[in-house]
Amino acid sequence: MSPRGRRPGGADTRAGIVSAARAEFAENGYDATSLRAVARRAEVDPALVHHYFGGKPQLFAAVMDVPADPAALVDRVVAGPREQVGESLVRTFLALWDSPEGRPRFQALIRAAVSHDDATRMLREFLTREIFGRVTAAMAGEGEPPADLELRAGLAASQMIGVAMMRYVVEFPAVVAASHDELVAQVGPTLQRYLAP
Known part of the structure; x- marks a missing residue:
């Protein structure tokens, strides 16, 4: 049986969040994208998004590959x-x-x-x-x-x-x-x- 629920943090979790955020930003724009929506799409707890990125500006910077906070x-x-x-x-x-x-x-x-x-x-x-x-x-x-x-x-x-x-x-x-x-x-x-x- 496969595990149910949101996946825990791991080696590919950060990359999964970035991928989900890229899709959310592309579909909804910067203003309408929320960290909760990114977490839902990535199937992770919203706390993990905060843990890896801190907030929406930092997440956007990661999506756009900006080398600074x-x-x-x-x-x-x-x-x-x-x-x-x-x-x-x-x-x-x-x-x-x-x-x-x-x-x-x-x-x-x-x-x-x-x-x-x-x-x-x-x-x-x-x-x-x-x-x-x-x-x-x-x-x-x-x-x-x-x-x-x-x-x-x-x-x-x-x-x-x-x-x-x-x-x-x-x-x-x-x-x-x-x-x-x-x-x-x-x-x-x-x-x-x-x-x-």
Whole structure:
């Protein structure tokens, strides 16, 4: 007789959760996917999803093969001086994207996002909710309308995705050749205006 119920944690449990999450994110998008739904699909206890990944941002990062914990990166950015949030975010992204393990993964992620609707929706929802949305919320003034925060998060995301497209996919020579300091000097003030005016 085969055992019944949810399978316990084991060697292939983490991979099974990632596979189930990939399907959930593809079908429902980032916002509508819950850790409980992923656990149901993977036939594991929800506590195992939390154990392996901590939360939805970390699970999404694993699905997309991002070589860092996005929540920790955002926490570091918002913990710094308010007047340097734009520069800090640009530096953080470039350090991640330009790393030997980050560049090919990010190129694959962006290429998938421009050619597959599901990937586009997942990336858009993740960036606006977990990265730029969290930064704008942390920097928001008292009583600032949510619609304003959402617009500013979207505009900030568009700046960084535009830089990423030009540097890693289109490979526009001047943008590829630019140093981190040059890109921070050019893009940082624009992000600052959106994220912490």
